[in-house]
Amino acid sequence: MNYREATAYIDDTPRFTKKNTLENTKAVLAAMGHPERRMKLIHVAGSNGKGSVCAYLSSILTTAGKQTGLFVSPHLVDINERFQLNQQPVSDEEFLEAFEGVMEIVRRLLKERPDQFAHPTFFELLFLMGIWIFDRNHMEYVILETGLGGRFDATNVIEKPLISVITSISLEHTEYLGDTYELIAGEKAGIIKEGCPVVYDGTRPDVEAVILAKAEAMHAKAYAIRPDMYKILMNTQKTIDFSLDTGYYLPMDISITSVAEYQVMNACEAVTAARVLDLGLTEEDIHRGMEQMRWQGRMETVLPGVIFDGAHNDSGVEEFVKTARKFQKDTKVTLLFSCVKEKDYEGMIRTICGNIDFDCVVVTEVESDRLVPASELAQLFGRYAGGRRIVEQPSIPEAFDQALSMKEDGILFCVGSLYLIGSLKRIVRSKQDA
Numbered sequence: 001m002n003y004r005e006a007t008a009y010i011d012d013t014p015r016f017t018k019k020n021t022l023e024n025t026k027a028v029l030a031a032m033g034h035p036e037r038r039m040k041l042i043h044v045a046g047s048n049g050k051g052s053v054c055a056y057l058s059s060i061l062t063t064a065g066k067q068t069g070l071f072v073s074p075h076l077v078d079i080n081e082r083f084q085l086n087q088q089p090v091s092d093e094e095f096l097e098a099f100e101g102v103m104e105i106v107r108r109l110l111k112e113r114p115d116q117f118a119h120p121t122f123f124e125l126l127f128l129m130g131i132w133i134f135d136r137n138h139m140e141y142v143i144l145e146t147g148l149g150g151r152f153d154a155t156n157v158i159e160k161p162l163i164s165v166i167t168s169i170s171l172e173h174t175e176y177l178g179d180t181y182e183l184i185a186g187e188k189a190g191i192i193k194e195g196c197p198v199v200y201d202g203t204r205p206d207v208e209a210v211i212l213a214k215a216e217a218m219h220a221k222a223y224a225i226r227p228d229m230y231k232i233l234m235n236t237q238k239t240i241d242f243s244l245d246t247g248y249y250l251p252m253d254i255s256i257t258s259v260a261e262y263q264v265m266n267a268c269e270a271v272t273a274a275r276v277l278d279l280g281l282t283e284e285d286i287h288r289g290m291e292q293m294r295w296q297g298r299m300e301t302v303l304p305g306v307i308f309d310g311a312h313n314d315s316g317v318e319e320f321v322k323t324a325r326k327f328q329k330d331t332k333v334t335l336l337f338s339c340v341k342e343k344d345y346e347g348m349i350r351t352i353c354g355n356i357d358f359d360c361v362v363v364t365e366v367e368s369d370r371l372v373p374a375s376e377l378a379q380l381f382g383r384y385a386g387g388r389r390i391v392e393q394p395s396i397p398e399a400f401d402q403a404l405s406m407k408e409d410g411i412l413f414c415v416g417s418l419y420l421i422g423s424l425k426r427i428v429r430s431k432q433d434a
Contacts, residue, residue, distance in 0.1 A: 003092040006099040007079055013122040020118045025154045027117055028128050031105045035135035039069075039142045041158050042273070045150040045188045046167025046201070048315050049266040052295050053167055054145045056270030060289030061141050062086045064281055069139035071130040071155075073123065073147055076296050076310075076422040077429065082126055083133050090133055097136070098129040123147040124154040149177050151190025164191045164220075165273050166200040167266065169207050170315035185210035197221045199273045201265065223248055223276060225268045232264065235326075244268055249275050252283060256290055259307070259326075260299035262319035297421040299323060302428055305411045306404070310418045317348045317415070321355040324413055328357050332410030335361040336403040337377065338396075338420040340370040346380050348416065353384035360389035360406055364399035366419035396423045 001009075029036055042057060044050045051072050061068040068086055075081040080089040083098075090098075102125065109117040120128060127147075134142050141162075146153040150166075166188050169181060177184045185207040192198050192214050202208045202224030215222040225246065234241040238257065242264055245251035249272075256267050267290060274281055274289075297310040299320075311320040327333060335358050339345035352358075363377040378392040391406070393399035403412050414424055 001096070001100065003096045006096050010079070010099070010122065010125060013120070013125055019121060019148075019152055019154070020124060022152065022154070022157050024118055025120065025124055025128065025157050027109055027113075028102065028105050028120070029131065029157060031109065032102075032128075032132065032135075036131050036142075036158055039134060040140055041161040042141065042143045042163055042165070042277075043146070043155065043158060043161040043191050044143065044165045044167070045146040045153070045191045046165075047170040047184070047188075047313070048319070049167040049201075049262070049269075050145050050165075052263060052266040052298055053165055053270045053273070054143045055295040056267055056290060056293050057143050057165075057273060058084065058087055059293035060270065060274050060281065060286055061143075061279075063289045063292055064279075064285040066279070067138060067140040069130070069134035069137070069142040071127065071134075071142065072145045073126070074418055074422075076418065077425045079126075081296075083130050085133070085137050085139065094133055094136075095129070098132040101132050102128045120154075127154045146188075146191065149184075149187040149190070151187050153191075156191055158193075160193055161191075161196050163273055163276055164193065164196060164198040165269055166191070166198060166211060167269060168201045168203065168315065170313055181206050182210050186214070189214040192218050192220050194218050195220060197223065197276050199223045199225065199269050199276060201269065202226045203265075223272055225265065225272055227265065230264055230268055232261070235259075235261065237327075240264060242267075244271060246272055248272065252286070254287065254290055257292075257294065258299055259301070260309070260319070260323045262322070263298070296425065297418060302425070305407060305409070307411065307413050308421045308424060309413060309415045310421050311415050314344055314347050314351070317351050320413075320415055321351060324356050327411050332408065333358040334403055334407040334410060334412045336364065336399060336412060336414040336420075336424075337361055337381075337416045338364045338366050338374075339372050339377065339416045340366060340368060340419060341372050342370065343417075345372055345377065345416070349377070349380045350384050352415075353381065353386070353388075358388060359410070360391065361385065362391045362393055362399050362403040362406070364396050364420070365394045366417050367396065367423055368419050370419075396420065397427055400424060400427055 058070040070084040083090045144155045177187045232242045241255045311317045365371045374392045374394045
């Protein structure tokens with residue numbers, strides 16, 4: 001089997017289905033010799049910002065000279081992005097080797113235990129491949145981002161992480177995780193392990209109460225991060241400088257390469273987690289790591305006047321509009337929007353229309369069987385946009401070209417779905433390579 005055939009096999013593996021038990025994943029790890037027990041693990045869960053926190057921590061550790069593996073999801077362009085070694089995606093050869101190694105074990109277990117063992121789901125298979133890759137490359141530190149939830153997520157087979165981090169929580173995947181903040185917080189808090197410290201977003205009291213109860217039950221020291229612990233000193237169209245004073249450690253000033261104010265909370269959690277780890281990191285290590293972090297699709301300027309943001313739920317869009325509103329004071333704003341069907345896309349559109357004074361919006365369709373028709377999105381924008389121009393274009397390449405021409409000398413925000421951002425990244429890359 002070659003790389004293309006391996007990725008096709010993985011893509012055909014069910015994604016949104018009932019998960020197997022954690023024992024199923026543990027069976028494969030046991031057959032591998034439990035390589036995860038040889039790693040120093042950092043476990044990150046949450047609804048929004050967990051990928052950014054993982055990226056910040058990876059950048060801090062890597063720039064400090066630590067051998068660091070990073071497992072994240074989803075990918076935007078290439079599936080290899082999910083497995084990073086010292087901030088570099090793995091090669092096709094390493095990917096294929098991991099796939100073949102894990103699948104050999106899976107096939108053997110299916111044959112030996114047909115009544116007890118089930119084929120891993122899409123995410124479970126990728127997680128197992130990640131552990132294989134990090135072990136073969138002798139990664140000392142490994143940062144794991146949960147896929148869905150926490151308590152029953154495949155990544156939660158790890159037994160004793162160095163630290164757990166829980167980012168902000170919103171009402172997402174309610175059909176799987178519950179329909180209240182408390183229920184979802186309970187699922188996320190399931191990653192807290194006996195005696196292992198946890199850093200968490202303490203903005204919501206109801207969420208905090210759940211996390212603290214779980215931390216107390218697990219004898220885990222808890223470190224809350226709240227908005228009143230930081231102060232923004234300067235916010236340009238390229239960087240944000242802020243001071244951080246949590247009360248746990250001495251205050252410090254930090255600079256991040258981002259235009260999005262929501263990244264400050266993520267950065268604060270990452271910095272606090274790095275300090276809690278107590279690895280002998282210097283302030284200079286942290287400063288360099290924070291300044292050098294780059295994360296695709298999160299308020300990312302990809303072309304002059306073109307920003308991609310992967311906001312894809314209510315909370316993410318609320319944070320997106322806070323940033324976008326800063327730009328509309330000085331320039332014309334154009335939007336390119338799409339979404340997937342299980343999201344509250346009407347609520348997202350209502351929030352955007354009520355808070356951003358955009359000139360026009362182009363709606364399109366993501367390349368997925370979970371797409372929302374462009375006609376339906378256009379109808380909803382028509383309901384809430386108050387007469388502003390709406391262009392309906394199902395083809396993403398054509399929609400992007402139209403949006404670029406309509407933006408003129410203003411700014412174009414592309415938002416609503418990570419599937420959309422992935423498709424747009426491929427388009428931009430192909431144009432740059434041409």
